[in-house]
Amino acid sequence: MQIKLIDGGVVAPEGFFASGIATGIKPNDVNDFALICSDDTAAAAGVFSGANVRSNSIKVVMDHIANGYANAIVVNSGNANACNGQQGISDAKQICSLVAEQLSCEAEDVLFLSTGIMGKPLPMDKLVPSVENLVGNMSDSGNLDAIDAIMTCDTRRKEYAAEFKLQDETVRIGVMVKGSGIYYPLMGGITVIITTDVNISKALLQKSLETVVSKTFAKISVDGKLAGCEAAVALANGQADNSGIVSQDNAYDSFTNVLQYLCSNLCKDLVRDCESSKFVDVCVKNAASSEEALTLANAIASSSAFRDDLAEGICDVSSIVNALNGSGIAFTESMLDVYLGDVQILRAGSVADWDADAVNALLAKNEISLTVCVATGTFTDKIMASLY
Amino acid sequence: MQIKLIDGGVVAPEGFFASGIATGIKPNDVNDFALICSDDTAAAAGVFSGANVRSNSIKVVMDHIANGYANAIVVNSGNANACNGQQGISDAKQICSLVAEQLSCEAEDVLFLSTGIMGKPLPMDKLVPSVENLVGNMSDSGNLDAIDAIMTCDTRRKEYAAEFKLQDETVRIGVMVKGSGIYYPLMGGITVIITTDVNISKALLQKSLETVVSKTFAKISVDGKLAGCEAAVALANGQADNSGIVSQDNAYDSFTNVLQYLCSNLCKDLVRDCESSKFVDVCVKNAASSEEALTLANAIASSSAFRDDLAEGICDVSSIVNALNGSGIAFTESMLDVYLGDVQILRAGSVADWDADAVNALLAKNEISLTVCVATGTFTDKIMASLY
Numbered sequence: 024m025q026i027k028l029i030d031g032g033v034v035a036p037e038g039f040f041a042s043g044i045a046t047g048i049k050p051n052d053v054n055d056f057a058l059i060c061s062d063d064t065a066a067a068a069g070v071f072s073g074a075n076v077r078s079n080s081i082k083v084v085m086d087h088i089a090n091g092y093a094n095a096i097v098v099n100s101g102n103a104n105a106c107n108g109q110q111g112i113s114d115a116k117q118i119c120s121l122v123a124e125q126l127s128c129e130a131e132d133v134l135f136l137s138t139g140i141m142g143k144p145l146p147m148d149k150l151v152p153s154v155e156n157l158v159g160n161m162s163d164s165g166n167l168d169a170i171d172a173i174m175t176c177d178t179r180r181k182e183y184a185a186e187f188k189l190q191d192e193t194v195r196i197g198v199m200v201k202g203s204g205i206y207y208p209l210m211g212g213i214t215v216i217i218t219t220d221v222n223i224s225k226a227l228l229q230k231s232l233e234t235v236v237s238k239t240f241a242k243i244s245v246d247g248k249l250a251g252c253e254a255a256v257a258l259a260n261g262q263a264d265n266s267g268i269v270s271q272d273n274a275y276d277s278f279t280n281v282l283q284y285l286c287s288n289l290c291k292d293l294v295r296d297c298e299s300s301k302f303v304d305v306c307v308k309n310a311a312s313s314e315e316a317l318t319l320a321n322a323i324a325s326s327s328a329f330r331d332d333l334a335e336g337i338c339d340v341s342s343i344v345n346a347l348n349g350s351g352i353a354f355t356e357s358m359l360d361v362y363l364g365d366v367q368i369l370r371a372g373s374v375a376d377w378d379a380d381a382v383n384a385l386l387a388k389n390e391i392s393l394t395v396c397v398a399t400g401t402f403t404d405k406i407m408a409s410l411y
Numbered sequence: 412m413q414i415k416l417i418d419g420g421v422v423a424p425e426g427f428f429a430s431g432i433a434t435g436i437k438p439n440d441v442n443d444f445a446l447i448c449s450d451d452t453a454a455a456a457g458v459f460s461g462a463n464v465r466s467n468s469i470k471v472v473m474d475h476i477a478n479g480y481a482n483a484i485v486v487n488s489g490n491a492n493a494c495n496g497q498q499g500i501s502d503a504k505q506i507c508s509l510v511a512e513q514l515s516c517e518a519e520d521v522l523f524l525s526t527g528i529m530g531k532p533l534p535m536d537k538l539v540p541s542v543e544n545l546v547g548n549m550s551d552s553g554n555l556d557a558i559d560a561i562m563t564c565d566t567r568r569k570e571y572a573a574e575f576k577l578q579d580e581t582v583r584i585g586v587m588v589k590g591s592g593i594y595y596p597l598m599g600g601i602t603v604i605i606t607t608d609v610n611i612s613k614a615l616l617q618k619s620l621e622t623v624v625s626k627t628f629a630k631i632s633v634d635g636k637l638a639g640c641e642a643a644v645a646l647a648n649g650q651a652d653n654s655g656i657v658s659q660d661n662a663y664d665s666f667t668n669v670l671q672y673l674c675s676n677l678c679k680d681l682v683r684d685c686e687s688s689k690f691v692d693v694c695v696k697n698a699a700s701s702e703e704a705l706t707l708a709n710a711i712a713s714s715s716a717f718r719d720d721l722a723e724g725i726c727d728v729s730s731i732v733n734a735l736n737g738s739g740i741a742f743t744e745s746m747l748d749v750y751l752g753d754v755q756i757l758r759a760g761s762v763a764d765w766d767a768d769a770v771n772a773l774l775a776k777n778e779i780s781l782t783v784c785v786a787t788g789t790f791t792d793k794i795m796a797s798l799y
Contacts, residue, residue: 072736074736075735075736075740075742075744075747076732076735076736076744076747076760077744103729105732106728106732106757106760106761106762107761107762108761140727140729141729141732141762142728142729142757142762339528339530340494340529340530341491341528341529341530344464344493344494344529345529347463347464348460348462348463348464352463353461354463355463356463356464356465359463359464369494369530372464372494373494373495373496373530374494374495374529374530374531
């Protein structure tokens with residue numbers, strides 16, 4: 024399949040518009056209020072973190088997205104609308120109503136996300152008077168204004184769009200993401216906004232989104248923590264006029280593959296934006312379950328000793344073994360094999376007689392891979408981790 | 412009960428001797444080989460990490476300590492005798508045999524621990540010729556030489572000894588510990604050596620040691636990781652001539668309380684030695700199980716955002732809530748209460764209207780406490796964490 028990367032991000036698909044403005048939540052006239060809108064009602068899908076304590080805005084989104092349709096996504100940054108009591112719920116609903124009024128749609132078709140600090144009331148005095156301007160400003164070139172408005176600690180804009188053939192039509196997917204420099208798992212983490220003009224059922228859009236998020240944004244480790252995807256929402260308005268994805272056929276696979284390709288690229292951008300030019304893929308193979316593979320991979324990826332070693336160009340079995348020991352997952356020492364790239368580091372639990380030049384060449388690269396085989400089963404998982 | 416802190420560390424109890432010498436494993440003539448010895452066979456107890464990949468020396472210790480008696484503890488630093496294959500086992504056994512020959516005891520009554528880097532053969536060329544000198548040097552004032560020989564990243568010696576009355580006799584407990592600046596959980600972690608002249612059964616010595624380690628050394632978080640106690644071994648030679656602790660009576664409780672008091676002090680010394688003058692006790696109450704309480708406490712203690720905030724004198728609900736969200740433990744937002752010291756920070760999941768002056772006064776202290784109540788059960792656990 025041919026995938027052509029194109030400009031425009033979330034407004035690259037047909038029938039999407041965006042805007043971003045400054046309401047004063049953030050200082051220095053920085054954008055903090057974004058709108059991404061389809062000119063028709065679109066199939067809508069969402070993946071949200073399993074956080075115990077959620078943004079009140081996300082609680083309302085989960086309610087509004089339940090029927091599988093929406094028209095618009097609205098985002099404010101600088102305030103997470105969390106830990107601020109019942110007022111946070113009614114504030115979120117009011118923003119949805121005001122935006123819906125301007126767009127002539129239902130309040131339930133507006134998905135409002137908030138990202139930023141917790142424990143403060145949503146600054147309604149700044150947001151409410153700005154809704155009319157936010158909607159009035161939207162255009163088919165507003166993607167960069169919108170990105171600027173959703174960024175928190177990010178130092179650069181992160182978006183992709185792709186065009187490809189599907190069911191004999193030219194179709195497009197656009198994605199924008201924020202969430203670099205994240206110290207916080209789950210909340211205040213990654214926010215992903217996806218638009219597409221593909222005609223796809225709401226159920227399959229949801230399934231595709233869940234699959235892709237679980238393989239991409241859910242597997243990034245930054246500063247020794249799984250970053251966590253707080254919210255990923257997708258709108259599919261069907262304006263490309265492909266015949267329609269209604270089963271898990273080749274067309275579904277194509278759509279999912281393109282989405283995964285874009286999201287994988289964005290993951291690398293997220294990790295690269297974390298004050299880090301190097302990253303490591305930690306892959307655990309032959310584990311007893313996916314969960315165990317993920318736990319073991321995360322134990323290594325979250326080890327500051329391991330990441331410090333790699334950042335300094337050192338391969339030390341101590342940091343790898345200690346991280347595995349600290350994982351809480353049981354395995355047998357004599358079954359443990361570890362590879363840096365394709366060079367074996369540990370064989371059956373003992374140090375292998377590795378080629379130092381080959382290892383040094385691997386360590387000098389910006390993308391390093393470590394593979395651990397624990398021989399407790401058949402499951403594999405991996406994590407992409409930033410190095411300082 | 413009166414507890415009198417005394418000098419001498421592990422040689423303070425009657426009938427114990429120690430030595431420490433430099434064999435050349437470490438550069439610059441730094442001590443790296445230690446002996447702690449009882450002049451009679453002693454009841455012996457040990458607690459070892461659940462690490463999957465162990466030091467080969469510890470594997471032999473676990474075998475030698477199985478009968479509950481030992482005469483001597485030998486430690487080398489600079490090499491963990493791990494990930495080096497079957498040779499590591501036979502090397503450890505040979506060291507035990509050579510020491511036993513000098514002490515005129517059985518090889519099985521020597522407990523040999525190794526700490527340092529992994530994946531290298533034990534430097535037998537340095538250790539073997541040094542055994543005679545190690546044993547010949549032992550004295551009733553060798554505790555500091557021995558401490559120097561077990562230190563790895565530690566910047567200062569850490570030992571305590573106490574004298575107290577038990578069953579109408581004056582008895583003593585001595586403890587030395589190494590393991591500061593630990594980035595590595597479980598392996599290369601904390602090593603604890605305990606001596607006592609108390610007359611106590613091997614089974615109750617074991618029980619007391621397990622209880623104390625689980626409440627102290629197992630609950631230290633350094634650099635965002637549970638440090639982990641790699642090995643804690645205790646010798647009780649009975650020379651104080653108390654009538655004997657043979658049941659879980661008041662005498663057992665007294666012994667355990669004194670041991671816990673000494674180990675708690677050593678935990679603070681370990682945390683203070685980690686380039687940190689401040690630490691925080693994170694206590695989780697009303698959890699569904701001890702494991703959940705520990706997981707939640709560790710999620711906060713291992714959050715760099717939380718620790719950075721405290722180190723900078725900031726109380727931010729975001730870092731606390733995000734750490735709890737990232738724990739993987741389910742609780743209900745509206746049941747969450749959080750206190751800094753005695754000041755309520757979160758009430759029923761929403762920010763409490765706290766007194767900023769009171770909070771700032773608490774944050775200025777070197778010992779800070781955070782209490783989290785999740786209302787899912789009745790279990791409590793806590794972790795002591797270093798701040799940078």
